[in-house]
Amino acid sequence: MASSDISSVLENNDIIDDAGEFNEYLIxxxxxxxxxxxxxxxTTGMSHYEVAEAITK
Incomplete structure (x- = not known):
């Protein structure tokens, strides 16, 4: 699964506000x-750093 797909899933589940912005952060x-x-x-309200750290462990 591409990081853009994961970003979209996170946006659809209200974890992040903007999939494109988060995907750029990941890249x-x-x-x-x-x-x-x-x-x-x-959870909602986690920073990009917190989400990125969680999904890359």
């Missing part, structure tokens, strides 16, 4: 190559 900070598919406990 700019080299998280896009480290994303791990799985189940995560994420």
């Amino acid at each position: 700019d900070n080299d998280y896009h190559l480290k994303v791990q598919i799985g189940e995560y406990e994420l």
Whole structure:
């Protein structure tokens, strides 16, 4: 699954506000190559950094 797809899923589930902005954050900070598919406990209001760290562990 591409980071843009994951960003869209997170936006659709109200975890992030803007999928495009979050995907750019992932790419700019080299998280896009480290994303791990799985189940995560994420909440509304988490920063881009917090979400990126959670989904790349």
